[in-house]
Amino acid sequence: MRPLRNPLIQTSMAWILSEWMRFCYATIRWEHENQQVAEEVWAEGGGVLCAFWHARLALAPACWPMKRAQPVKGLVSLSADGEFFAKAVGRLGIPAVRGSSSNKDKAKQSKGGTQALRDGLKQLKVGGLAVTPDGPRGPARQMAEGLPLMAKLSGAPVLFIGISCKPAIRLNSWDQAVLPLPFGKGAIVWDKAWYPEGAEMAVVAADWTERLTAVEARADALTGLERI
Numbered sequence: 001m002r003p004l005r006n007p008l009i010q011t012s013m014a015w016i017l018s019e020w021m022r023f024c025y026a027t028i029r030w031e032h033e034n035q036q037v038a039e040e041v042w043a044e045g046g047g048v049l050c051a052f053w054h055a056r057l058a059l060a061p062a063c064w065p066m067k068r069a070q071p072v073k074g075l076v077s078l079s080a081d082g083e084f085f086a087k088a089v090g091r092l093g094i095p096a097v098r099g100s101s102s103n104k105d106k107a108k109q110s111k112g113g114t115q116a117l118r119d120g121l122k123q124l125k126v127g128g129l130a131v132t133p134d135g136p137r138g139p140a141r142q143m144a145e146g147l148p149l150m151a152k153l154s155g156a157p158v159l160f161i162g163i164s165c166k167p168a169i170r171l172n173s174w175d176q177a178v179l180p181l182p183f184g185k186g187a188i189v190w191d192k193a194w195y196p197e198g199a200e201m202a203v204v205a206a207d208w209t210e211r212l213t214a215v216e217a218r219a220d221a222l223t224g225l226e227r228i
Contacts, residue, residue: 010080014087017058022092024180025062028165030188031222037192038159042069047124047156051147051212052163054135055175057085059163061092062180063188064128072128073097075120077136094130097123117150124154133205133212140175141216143209145202151195160208162189162215166223176228187222189215 041048042065050072052060064072076086076096086096097119123129133147134140151158165186169179180186191211195204220227 010084011087014084015091017084017088018091021058021061021088021180024165024182027182028062028180028184028186030062030186033187033189033218033222035188035190038069038190041157041159041192045070047126047154048128049124049147049151049154049156049158050128050130050161051133051158051208052130052161053141053175053212053216054132054138055140055177056161056163056216057132057135058177058179059165059186060130060161061089061094062186063161063163064094064130066093070127072130073123074130075116075132079136082136097129113146117146120150121154124150124156133208134175138174141209141213143205143212145205148195148201148204148208151193151204152201155195158193158195158208160191160193160212160215162191162212162217162219163187164216164219164223164225166225168225170228178225185223187219189219189222191215 048070050064073095074089074097076082076098078098082098086098090096097116120129129150131147131150133143147158165178165180165184167181167184169181171177171179191214193208193211217227
């Protein structure tokens, strides 16, 4: 049995990860660029989609100021790994919406995509929904149509979030995930968009892929983290 399938091990490791992330976030020296677009969304309240690439999941909670931004939930897959991460970020004040649109051709393994869409749209009526549009299995930095679809159906703005830190640990995973280390340099870069009226989903996904990659690359340039 994989360790993360054991509830006791999963809960213990989630606690360790959440405390590690909390410590790193507090000791990293953060630089912010173009944050006014996020400040406008936070001041207005209501629904907002928060998008970042899957590799930056462990950094993402650092970008959301709980005391002045609207409440946010994270869209997390139904896998054992997803359950582990949901527990970790839940301890940081970000509850999960569970589900994923992967394995679309296998009804038995649909990962709750339809239910996740319904729950995500419900969340967008009152607050933020954090989405990794290349997750949960990639390919890395290639946006599926889930994010544009939710933006179109909800009418909510999308915040593209590029987040980086150095030094950091690179995992040997499909997305080369970044784990923070303490006392380093961090950067958060923002961009914002709405779904263009009448636009084709594939065209929007391609454009938004470029914009999300651009803010992540800019954040890496600010910290000096090597692009992979």
